[in-house]
Amino acid sequence: MSQPPPRRWRLSRRGFLIGAGVVGGGLALGVTLGLPALRLALADAFEGAVPPTIVTTDPFLWFDIAPDGRVRLAVPKTEMGQGIHTALAQIAAEELELAWEQIEVVQSSSLGPVADNFGTNASNSVSSLFAPLRETAATLRELLRVEAAERLGVAPAALSAAAGSFFVTAEPQRRLSYGELATGATAREVPPEPPPLKPGAAWTLIGASLPRVDLPAKIRGAAIYGYDARVEGMLFGAVARPPSLGATLRRVAPGDVAARPGVVAVVIERDFAGVVAESRAAAAAAVRALDVEWIEKPPLQQEQIEAPVRAAPGRGVAVQRAGDAAAVLRGARVITAEYRTPMAAHAHLEPQAALVDVRPDRVRAWVSTQYAAGTAQAIARALGRNPRSVEVIPTYLGGGFGRRMISEVAIEAARLSAAAGRPVHVGWSRAEEFQNGFVRPPTHHVLRAALGPDGRIAAIEHSQASGDVIFPFVPAPIGAFFGADFGAWRGARITYAVPNITVTSERVPLPVPTGAWRGLGLLANIFAIESFIDELAHAAGIDPLAFRIAHAGDDERGRRLRAVLAEVAERSGWGGPVPAGRARGLACAMDAGTVVAHVAEVSRKPEGGICVHRVWAVVDPGLPINPDGVAAQTEGNICMGLSSVLFERLSVRNGRFAADNFGAYPLLSMRDAPAIEVTVLRSGDVPYGVGEPPMGPIGAAVANAVFALTGERMRELPLMGGNSNSPPP
Amino acid sequence: MNLTINGRTYQVADDPPRVLLWVLRDELGLTGAKFGCGAGYCGACTVHLDGVAVRSCQTPLRQAAGRAVTTIEGLARGEALHPVQRAFLEVQAPQCGWCMSGQMMTAAALIAANPNPSDEEITAALERNLCRCGAYARIRRAVARAAVLACGSGEAA
Ligand code: FES
Ligand code: FES
Numbered sequence: 031m032s033q034p035p036p037r038r039w040r041l042s043r044r045g046f047l048i049g050a051g052v053v054g055g056g057l058a059l060g061v062t063l064g065l066p067a068l069r070l071a072l073a074d075a076f077e078g079a080v081p082p083t084i085v086t087t088d089p090f091l092w093f094d095i096a097p098d099g100r101v102r103l104a105v106p107k108t109e110m111g112q113g114i115h116t117a118l119a120q121i122a123a124e125e126l127e128l129a130w131e132q133i134e135v136v137q138s139s140s141l142g143p144v145a146d147n148f149g150t151n152a153s154n155s156v157s158s159l160f161a162p163l164r165e166t167a168a169t170l171r172e173l174l175r176v177e178a179a180e181r182l183g184v185a186p187a188a189l190s191a192a193a194g195s196f197f198v199t200a201e202p203q204r205r206l207s208y209g210e211l212a213t214g215a216t217a218r219e220v221p222p223e224p225p226p227l228k229p230g231a232a233w234t235l236i237g238a239s240l241p242r243v244d245l246p247a248k249i250r251g252a253a254i255y256g257y258d259a260r261v262e263g264m265l266f267g268a269v270a271r272p273p274s275l276g277a278t279l280r281r282v283a284p285g286d287v288a289a290r291p292g293v294v295a296v297v298i299e300r301d302f303a304g305v306v307a308e309s310r311a312a313a314a315a316a317v318r319a320l321d322v323e324w325i326e327k328p329p330l331q332q333e334q335i336e337a338p339v340r341a342a343p344g345r346g347v348a349v350q351r352a353g354d355a356a357a358v359l360r361g362a363r364v365i366t367a368e369y370r371t372p373m374a375a376h377a378h379l380e381p382q383a384a385l386v387d388v389r390p391d392r393v394r395a396w397v398s399t400q401y402a403a404g405t406a407q408a409i410a411r412a413l414g415r416n417p418r419s420v421e422v423i424p425t426y427l428g429g430g431f432g433r434r435m436i437s438e439v440a441i442e443a444a445r446l447s448a449a450a451g452r453p454v455h456v457g458w459s460r461a462e463e464f465q466n467g468f469v470r471p472p473t474h475h476v477l478r479a480a481l482g483p484d485g486r487i488a489a490i491e492h493s494q495a496s497g498d499v500i501f502p503f504v505p506a507p508i509g510a511f512f513g514a515d516f517g518a519w520r521g522a523r524i525t526y527a528v529p530n531i532t533v534t535s536e537r538v539p540l541p542v543p544t545g546a547w548r549g550l551g552l553l554a555n556i557f558a559i560e561s562f563i564d565e566l567a568h569a570a571g572i573d574p575l576a577f578r579i580a581h582a583g584d585d586e587r588g589r590r591l592r593a594v595l596a597e598v599a600e601r602s603g604w605g606g607p608v609p610a611g612r613a614r615g616l617a618c619a620m621d622a623g624t625v626v627a628h629v630a631e632v633s634r635k636p637e638g639g640i641c642v643h644r645v646w647a648v649v650d651p652g653l654p655i656n657p658d659g660v661a662a663q664t665e666g667n668i669c670m671g672l673s674s675v676l677f678e679r680l681s682v683r684n685g686r687f688a689a690d691n692f693g694a695y696p697l698l699s700m701r702d703a704p705a706i707e708v709t710v711l712r713s714g715d716v717p718y719g720v721g722e723p724p725m726g727p728i729g730a731a732v733a734n735a736v737f738a739l740t741g742e743r744m745r746e747l748p749l750m751g752g753n754s755n756s757p758p759p
Numbered sequence: 760m761n762l763t764i765n766g767r768t769y770q771v772a773d774d775p776p777r778v779l780l781w782v783l784r785d786e787l788g789l790t791g792a793k794f795g796c797g798a799g800y801c802g803a804c805t806v807h808l809d810g811v812a813v814r815s816c817q818t819p820l821r822q823a824a825g826r827a828v829t830t831i832e833g834l835a836r837g838e839a840l841h842p843v844q845r846a847f848l849e850v851q852a853p854q855c856g857w858c859m860s861g862q863m864m865t866a867a868a869l870i871a872a873n874p875n876p877s878d879e880e881i882t883a884a885l886e887r888n889l890c891r892c893g894a895y896a897r898i899r900r901a902v903a904r905a906a907v908l909a910c911g912s913g914e915a916a
Contacts, residue, residue, distance in 0.1 A: 111855030111892045241851060248856035249844045251791025251831030255857065258790035266785070310785055311777060379795045379803055379891045380857040428793070428857030429891050460796045658851060662897065666854050669893025692800035692889065701886040703895035 042220035046169060047089050050216050056096045057212035059173070060089030060144065061166045091159070091166050092143035093122070095174075099194055099209030101128055104136045104143040107155045108400055109244050110427035110434075111666070112721045113659040114155045116242045120655055121160060124235040125167035125228055127191035135243060140406035140422040156655055156717045157623060168225040177215040178206050230653075230715050237712070239658035244426065255426045256398030256439075257457050259385035264453040265294055267446035268313035270303040270320055271462060274685030275542055276327045279303060283321040290316050297449040304442060306450040310457070329685030330541055335373065339538050341474045341495035346536030347514035350523040353530035358489035362480030365569050369477070369558035370746040372679035374470040375687075375695060376547060380428020381463040382439035386446075387453035388413065393420040393444060398427040400434040408437070409444045431670075432546030433467065435503060461690035469680055469687070470547035471497025471518070471540060475558035485570035487581060489530035492559060494522050497544040498537065499551060513537065517546060521555035521726055525620045526563070526581035527588060542682060549722035552621055553671060553729060557747060560617035560730030564737065574616050574734065575599050590625045590713050591618065594648045601709055602629040602646040612643060615735030619726035623718030625650040628668065630704070630731040632739060639750050642672060642704040642732055650711040652718045660720045661708040667724035668706055673698030675729040676750045760824050764789065765833025771820070779823050780804045780815035783830060791831035791860050795889070802888035805861035806830045812868035831860035834867060843867045846905035847898075854892035862888050866902045870909050876902070 042048060047060040092104040103122045107114045115135040123133045138144040171191060178196035179186040182204055190199045197205035230236075247253040270282070282303045288296045292312035297304045303320055307313035343356075384397040386409070393415060399405045402422040410417040427434060439456050447454040458466070473496040482488040499517030501509040509515070514535035524531045547553075567577035579595050582588040595618060598604070608614055611633050618627035631644040647664050654660045677696050681688045689695035733744045760773045762782075769787055780797075783789040783806070795803035797816045804816040807829035834841040840848070843866045853859040862885065869876055869884040876884070881902045890898065 111853070241848070242853075244856070245848055245851065245853055248853045248859060249840065249848050249863070250835060251860045253856060254790070255793075257794060258784075260788060260790070310781060311775070377891055378857075379801060379855070379889065380793065381795075427855060429855045431891075457794070460798065662851060662854065662894070665896050666893040669895055670891065671893075673891075673893065691796055691798050693798070697889050697891060698893070698895075699886045699889060700882050700895045700899060703893070703899075706896045 046166070046220045048173070048216065048220060056094065056209070057170070057173070057215045058092065058094045059166065059170045060092040061162055062089050090144050091163055092138070093166065093170050094143075095170070095208050095212040097209050097212055099132070099207050100134065101126065101132055101194070101208065102134045102136050104138045105159075106138050106144050106402070107159070108137065108402070108424040108427055108430070110400065110430035112155075112663060113242050113656060115244055116240060117156050117655040117659060118159060118163060119243060120235045120238070120240060121163050122167045124233055125164045126171050127193070129193040130235060130240060132194045137424055138402075139424070140402040140420065141418070145403065155719075157719050160717050164227050165224055168227055169220055172221055172225040173215045173218045174208055174211045176218050177211045181206060181211070181214070236655055237653070237657065239656055242659070248426075253426050255380055255383070255428050256385070256396060257380055257383035257428070259383070259396035259425055259455065261385065261387060261453050264385060264455055265306050265308060265450060266310040266313045267304055267306050267443055267454040267456040268310070268317040269442050269456065270317050270322050271466060273324055274326050275330055275682065275687075277324040280323040280325045282323070285319065285321055287316050287319050290319065294452070295446070295450040296320070297446055299445065302445060304446050306446050306452070306454055326685070330682050332681045332683065335540055335542055335682055336472050338540070339472045339474045339495050339497065341476045341493040341536055343476060343478065343491055343493045343534070346493065346495065346534040347512070348532065349514055349519045349535050350531055350533035352528070353489070355489040355491045355530040355532040358530045359478055359480050359491065362488065364478050364480055365566060366476065366478045367562055367565055367743070367745060369475040369561060371473045371554040371557060372747055373472050373542070373544075373681065374547060374674055374678045375464060375680050375689070376429070376431045376433035377692075377695065377697060378427075378429025378431055378433060381458040381460060382434070382437065382467075383455070383457040384437060384440035384443045385453060385455040386440060386443035388444055388447040391419065395420070395422045395440050395444065396425050397422055397437050397440045398434060399424050399437040399440065400427065400430045400432075401437070404435070405437045405440050408441050412441045413444055413448055431548040432550070435546055436467070438467065460692070464687050464689050464691070464695065468502065468543035468545035471499060471544035473518070473551070473554040475555070477558060477562040479562070479566055481566065481570050485572055487526070487528045487566060490524055490528050491531075492522060492524060492533045493536070494519065494534070494555060494558070495536040495538050496551060496554070497540040499544065499546055501537070502543065502545045517550040519555065520550040521552040521619065521621055522559075524559065525587065525591070526578070527583035528581065548670065549621075549725045552619070552722060552726045553674060556617070556619045556726035557675070557729035557733070560619070560727055561733050561743070561745065564615070564617070564730065564734040565743065573605065575604050578616070578618060587620055587625070590650050591620060593713065594618065594625045594627045594650050594711065597709055597711060598627040598629050598646055598648040601648065601707060604629060613735050613739035615731045615733065615738055617727035617730035617734060619723060621723040621726055623652060624720060624723040626664070626724045626727060628727045628731040630728070630735045632732060632735040634739065640676065640732065640736060642676070642702070644705045644707070645728070645731070646707050647724060648709045648711060649720065649724055650713045651720045652712075652714045652716045654710050654712055655717050657710045660710045663720040664708045664724040665706045667722065668728050669698055669703050671725040671728035672702070672704070672732070675732060675747055676702065677748050679748050760821075762823055762828060763826070764828040765830060773820060773824070777820055778816055779806070779818040779820055779828070782820055783815060789830050789832055793857050793860055795858065800887075800889065801858070802861040802865060803858050805864040805888065807864060807868055810868060810871055812865045829864075831864060834863065841867060842908035843870065843902070843905040846901045846908055850897050850901040850904060852894055852897040852901040854894050858888060858890045858892075862890065862898050866905055869902070870906050874906060874910055876906055878903070
């Protein structure tokens, strides 16, 4: 599946690695993160809430042109439904002048050909790789051009490239394919200057809605996910789970479990007990039969988790400050409101799963993980191995949503495989999934504002409190330095033109493990802010659309926001007639460089509750690489966001999460899914992320529609009322 | 005992008692049917028994004996995709894809039984197939499209 980069490469002045390809010679070109790029990436990491982790000098993109003309692009980013492999292939094929069928994207493992320094998260894959991918592809193209010029006896400028060949522009029949040029080009020097990039006007693949490259296999049920990974001679593992949150192992007595039919190994370590068996069922039954004693904490209750999450003005760390909001608010008539969001589960449909084969000299692991390098390091640590001897091969992921930045299951399978001397697959049950790992933290928001005589916002204050989001994944000193969790305050800043703004974020340590959930703080913060903006619009007696447009800034972002709002108004017929018994709400967000606005149309269900009939969405991701892909991500964000906003609340009862399966934690179904109309706008030549931003405004769009319908403000999620999770059966 | 899966016969032990899903996935290497909940909530494990959609995580192995089991791997006729698969591809319905075997098997059974389903009939048939990625709008469109494709080709059964 993956091979390390060829050993005999040369490093060019510009940070390219050039050498012979791994598939029968040919040409290979990779690009390393030079020091300036590294600094940028780290800066981005803090801005965009990407956990900074190991940073290596390994290449992060790798092209391989085989003598038969096949072009393979190795990428570190994992495919979890966001269409990332397709988008990256489009960008590469465009710059390299390939026909769409000529490129193949290969998922890199933790050992290469490329390094995975950040994992796949924070909607940053396309935006962070766009420029380096184009430049690398263009460099490769120019190496081939020089080789072709010499072989054809013409000046490089006399050549054109198309569909994987260079030809003499004036005599198109004189041509050489990339495959024919590849081996010779390995001796060429990387040009000292960056090559010219193809102008946007000439693009045919970037901006085209090409079909996803991973779907043919997925349609046939042939795509391999972590839960599907199989090798010869594999066994199955199961692990003893703590009976309550925070419980640790005191003592394990194996009894006669090792003698049970099908049991191959019983593994008892200081903090771990598991069984390897010939079948999943045998392993699970054997683990249940172990006599395990736990050290338990006093049982946690829901009150202990939500009560400390209390924001208040003047507390926490300032994450945005303009003018002097406190001073303006002091003498003014202050409008204030509080919002709450609950804990939530990731509930990706494929539970954690890994297959690990531990050998004396090396380890191979097939894992549904968002972060191959981090998983490899964790396995190496657990086994006391050199990380360079551990290869984590990311499979397809049955959803990620942040949960798979950490893949504990791979460590479990590794420990079991090390003990059994055979490859071991561990796949979590749904209950294991709900009870172990980490959840989205609860949040609380206090918003205060004053309107000027012109009905504009004179000052606004957003004080938010949240459990940790990113801090669990970064070294403690970084957390101490920043004070407020930059994941928690993602989306918390006010993006409207208001002269006096204060936004603070308060970190609340919680007794349950919390962490990254799709969009991090985005869903919660935008729910609070965009609901409050709606309250302010009503207080000012101004239509919520006009109010937002009036507060869009005069800069580039403000211009994009106005365009998106105008478009969503046009598409939805904002202000026009609405079917009887229904009403509409509007909300918008700017996140990760992408601008998005939703209009939701709702009614009351006769049996109580909210029915969301339609959503009009407009999204401006700068440059949409694949507009249909952007639309699909937008639809998915709306539905996953609605699921969370309408139904989801994970609670704790007697020391456990009060849900073991979807019965107690219902997800949105097709019955409650609205009709969605997405419009994708292009505002520039740089792509921004779409994996999360469209989720931001959906909660407020619905809550604002409910207000328009009933006059009732809903300031707490889930909107369909306190699902406190039904008692365990 | 004998199991007939996608037209092939497999010999499997009927002891200990177990459900069809794990026999397919862990014993026979047919990993197309997915595991999502193991309790009948999600539908990711949906397969056909004699053309009827069932949740294989809730299907005792013995219940499958002597009946035609079809999984997603057997939905296409060789290279020729089933109309449901063609429609899901055309509409680009899958995101992560984990729920999609179940969505497609449920859709295929629906269309076989009801070649011209209404929107409400599509929702009624599919509402117990969860999709965490939220691809519902496209799944709905794909099922409606599949009905049209199937009707043109006579491949529904
Ligand atoms: S796995 Fe069978 S219904 Fe969820
Ligand atoms: S496509 Fe991911 S769960 Fe449906």
